[in-house]
Amino acid sequence: MSNILLIGNGAREHALAEAITRSPQKPQLFSFMKSNNPGIASLSVKIMPGSYSDLVAITEFAEQNKIEFAVIGPEDPLNNGVVDALAKINILSVGPTKSLARLETSKSFTRNLVSKYNIPGNPRFKVFTAIDGVEMFLNELEGIVLKPDGLTGGKGVQVQGDHFETKRDALKLCKQILAGGSSLVIEEKFDGEEFSLQCLCDGKTVIGTPLVQDHKRRFEGDKGPNTGGMGSYSLPDHSMPFLKPKDLQDGLEITRQVAAALWKETGNPYRGVMYGGFIATKDGVKLLEYNARFGDPEAMNILPLLKTDFVEVCRHIIGGTLDKIKIEFENKATVCKYIVPKGYGLPADYPDAASSKARIEVGEVGKARLYFSSVDQKEDGLYLSSSRAIGIVGIADDLTEARKIAEEGVNSVKGPVAYRADIGTDALIQKRIDHMRKIRKD
Numbered sequence: 001m002s003n004i005l006l007i008g009n010g011a012r013e014h015a016l017a018e019a020i021t022r023s024p025q026k027p028q029l030f031s032f033m034k035s036n037n038p039g040i041a042s043l044s045v046k047i048m049p050g051s052y053s054d055l056v057a058i059t060e061f062a063e064q065n066k067i068e069f070a071v072i073g074p075e076d077p078l079n080n081g082v083v084d085a086l087a088k089i090n091i092l093s094v095g096p097t098k099s100l101a102r103l104e105t106s107k108s109f110t111r112n113l114v115s116k117y118n119i120p121g122n123p124r125f126k127v128f129t130a131i132d133g134v135e136m137f138l139n140e141l142e143g144i145v146l147k148p149d150g151l152t153g154g155k156g157v158q159v160q161g162d163h164f165e166t167k168r169d170a171l172k173l174c175k176q177i178l179a180g181g182s183s184l185v186i187e188e189k190f191d192g193e194e195f196s197l198q199c200l201c202d203g204k205t206v207i208g209t210p211l212v213q214d215h216k217r218r219f220e221g222d223k224g225p226n227t228g229g230m231g232s233y234s235l236p237d238h239s240m241p242f243l244k245p246k247d248l249q250d251g252l253e254i255t256r257q258v259a260a261a262l263w264k265e266t267g268n269p270y271r272g273v274m275y276g277g278f279i280a281t282k283d284g285v286k287l288l289e290y291n292a293r294f295g296d297p298e299a300m301n302i303l304p305l306l307k308t309d310f311v312e313v314c315r316h317i318i319g320g321t322l323d324k325i326k327i328e329f330e331n332k333a334t335v336c337k338y339i340v341p342k343g344y345g346l347p348a349d350y351p352d353a354a355s356s357k358a359r360i361e362v363g364e365v366g367k368a369r370l371y372f373s374s375v376d377q378k379e380d381g382l383y384l385s386s387s388r389a390i391g392i393v394g395i396a397d398d399l400t401e402a403r404k405i406a407e408e409g410v411n412s413v414k415g416p417v418a419y420r421a422d423i424g425t426d427a428l429i430q431k432r433i434d435h436m437r438k439i440r441k442d
C-alpha cells in the first residue's frame with residue numbers, strides 16, 4: 001500500500017484528495033494543512049497542522065509516515081522550497097522545485113525566458129527595478145498591465161480600465177509598487193477572452209487537460225474587484241466555445257516550448273502542473289501568466305472528470321514517463337460556483353464584511369459535489385472564515401444541466417453567503433463568443 005502526502009488546505013486540495021483516494025490502489029492519504037479542511041481530513045488517515053514555511057515539520061511528517069511521493073497544491077510551499085526539502089530525504093513530488101516554480105513566483109523570470117527562447121505569446125513588456133524609464137515605456141503602450149514581480153495571491157495585477165484609468169494613475173501605482181521593494185513588470189494589455197490550460201508535465205512531455213474558464217471578478221457581469229476566482233466551467237468537448245482549434249494547439253505548443261526552455265535554463269526537468277493563463281486575441285493566443293500548480297477553482301472542473309488513476313498519473317509525472325500513459329477525461333460539462341462570505345474580496349469597511357465568521361448550514365445538495373475551502377468545522381457546525389468557503393460543482397452531459405446541479409447545491413447553503421449566479425449561463429457564454437467574433441471580425 002502506498003502512502004501519499006498532500007500539502008494544502010483549500011478546495012483545490014480537497015479535489016486532489018478525492019482524486020488520490022479514489023484510486024483503485026487504495027493509497028493512504030497523509031495531509032499537511034495550514035488550517036483544517038474537514039473535507040480533506042475526512043479522506044486522510046492522518047493530518048498534520050502546520051505552516052507551509054516549516055520545512056522541518058513537513059519533512060518529519062513525511063519521513064515518519066513512509067511517504068512514497070508528495071502532491072503539492074498551492075504556490076506558497078513551492079515558493080518555500082518544499083519540493084527541494086522533500087527531495088533531500090528521497091521523496092519526490094508532483095510540483096516543481098523552488099527554482100522551477102519561478103515560472104509562477106517571478107513574472108519577470110517567465111517573460112524573460114519566453115523572450116530568450118523566442119517562444120511566441122509574450123506581450124510587449126519591460127522589467128523595472130527603479131522608476132527611470134517607466135514613464136517613457138508607459139507612453140509607448142496603448143493599454144497597460146502592471147505586475148509586481150512576486151506572489152500576489154492572484155490579486156496584485158493591475159489592469160488599465162479595470163483598476164486604474166490614466167497613464168498618470170499608472171505612473172503613481174508604479175512608484176508605489178517600486179517603493180514597496182518589488183520589481184515591476186509593465187506589459188501591453190491584450191483584448192480577448194481568457195482560458196485556463198492546465199498541463200501535466202514531466203519535464204519533456206506536456207499533456208493538456210480540459211480547458212476551463214475562470215471568473216475572477218467578485219460580482220455578476222464580471223464587475224467588482226478581482227478575487228482568487230468565483231467559479232468556472234468546462235465543456236464536454238474539453239474546449240471553449242469562443243476558441244478555434246488552433247488556439248488550443250498554440251497554447252499547448254507554447255507550454256511545450258516553455259517546458260523545454262525551463263530544462264535548458266535550469267538543468268532540471270519541470271515535474272508538476274504548468275497552468276497557463278492564456279488569452280485568445282485578434283492576433284492569436286497570448287500568454288498572460290503561468291502558475292506552477294493546478295488552478296483553484298479550475299482543479300475542481302477537471303479532476304472529477306479524470307478516468308485514469310491519478311496515482312498512476314502522478315508516478316508518471318515524477319518518473320519522467322508521461323509519454324507512456326494514456327490520460328483520459330470524461331466528456332462531460334462542469335460548472336463550479338464558489339460560495340463566499342458576503343464580504344469576501346470587498347474593502348474592510350464594506351457593510352457585510354463583519355458577517356464573515358458566521359455559521360452556515362449545508363442542506364440536501366442533490367447531485368452537486370462539495371469541495372471545502374476556508375471553513376471551520378466546530379462542534380455546532382460549519383463556520384465561514386474571511387475567504388472562499390465551498391466550491392460547489394455540477395457535472396452533467398451538458399452545461400445547462402451541470403449549472404442546474406451546481407445551483408441546487410448552492411441553494412442548499414444557508415447563511416450570510418454570496419455566489420455568482422451567472423457562471424455557466426448561456427447569456428454569459430454568448431457574451432464571450434460575441435466578444436471574440438467582434439475582435440476577430442468573423
Ligand code: GLY
Nearest residue numbers: 214229295296297
Ligand atoms: N484560478 C486562478 C488561480 O488558481 O490562480
